[in-house]
Amino acid sequence: MITASGEPSADPLGPLIDGWGRRIDRLRLSLTDRCNLACRYCAAAGAGSPCHIDEAFAVAVVRWLSGRHGVRHVRLTGGEPLLHPQLLHMVSSMARLCSLNEITLTTNGQALAVSAERLRRAGLTRVNVSLDTLHPRRFARLTRGGDLARTVRGIEAAIAAGLRPVRLNVVVQRGINDDELCELCEWGLSRGCTVRFLEMMPVGPEATVCRERLVPAAEILDRLSRRFTLEPIASPVEQAATDYAAASVVGGGPAGIVGVIASMTRPFCTSCRRLRVTSRGEILSCLFDAGGWSLAAAWNGGRLDEEAADRILQAAVMAKPRFGRRTQRRRMISIGG
Numbered sequence: 518m519i520t521a522s523g524e525p526s527a528d529p530l531g532p533l534i535d536g537w538g539r540r541i542d543r544l545r546l547s548l549t550d551r552c553n554l555a556c557r558y559c560a561a562a563g564a565g566s567p568c569h570i571d572e573a574f575a576v577a578v579v580r581w582l583s584g585r586h587g588v589r590h591v592r593l594t595g596g597e598p599l600l601h602p603q604l605l606h607m608v609s610s611m612a613r614l615c616s617l618n619e620i621t622l623t624t625n626g627q628a629l630a631v632s633a634e635r636l637r638r639a640g641l642t643r644v645n646v647s648l649d650t651l652h653p654r655r656f657a658r659l660t661r662g663g664d665l666a667r668t669v670r671g672i673e674a675a676i677a678a679g680l681r682p683v684r685l686n687v688v689v690q691r692g693i694n695d696d697e698l699c700e701l702c703e704w705g706l707s708r709g710c711t712v713r714f715l716e717m718m719p720v721g722p723e724a725t726v727c728r729e730r731l732v733p734a735a736e737i738l739d740r741l742s743r744r745f746t747l748e749p750i751a752s753p754v755e756q757a758a759t760d761y762a763a764a765s766v767v768g769g770g771p772a773g774i775v776g777v778i779a780s781m782t783r784p785f786c787t788s789c790r791r792l793r794v795t796s797r798g799e800i801l802s803c804l805f806d807a808g809g810w811s812l813a814a815a816w817n818g819g820r821l822d823e824e825a826a827d828r829i830l831q832a833a834v835m836a837k838p839r840f841g842r843r844t845q846r847r848r849m850i851s852i853g854g
Contacts, residue, residue, distance in 0.1 A: 532587035535837040547853030549596040555661040560850040572603040577821040583616035594854035599628040612640020629671025633678040645684040699744040706771035713776040721848040734779035802837035
């Protein structure tokens, strides 16, 4: 356990092990289910009643999970985490916990240009930025009004601030953006970014069209190999992405790391080491959980009752399935990215 001063106490409970023997040491913490975009695979148009997580609750949960249960990696998600009014203070508080190895953040980049340097100074390790297209009109259509130039400025600011490697997340959709995979790869690699291509998942408002829009990992790699050589890179077993060393087949072209996250055709459930906490304080043991376990009962008077929270956590961890159900009616924006 970590005390209020940020120092470890003498009674950590040890690592979290689920019913399938997987060690849980990664947390995806959703700071808000509000977003300044409404990407079609993530959020329904006009969805209302957004929620920001309470700052004190968020820091207490990270302190508890890292100091008492061995969680070492925290990814801040949303919605759009940059919209949380206390983001910088939360990052700073979490960065002071000696029990954490890294704090990362996933963003759409629209507000990143003005905050990248401050986030790095606060203690953020690196960022992932969603970038599904390089065509401004297509970007506006996919995001329901987003400005591609703002996201590009955000990526450039993150690179300049030293939040490296900046990872670009591309959700590949057949007939939507699958014609620009090599273009996206070249653009990212030329700026020193890692480019990750994600298979579309049956989550949220467009779950019913996932099958027709799914571009499998094998096809993604085949398309990329027309312009790049791809050599597999040994990756940690718990990593969702399969990474490759990529180099342009044309002399003098960009080189770097390209990854594929094949959630549908090469599921990595057996090595999943994640828990999620939503902006409403709900623990999800799996992206595909239909329901969750609320930590509200353990949050008393601005203080986390860790023993009560332990009981809730134990139920969630032991319910973590060996394999996800592969369907989720809840919107990605409410689950935490």
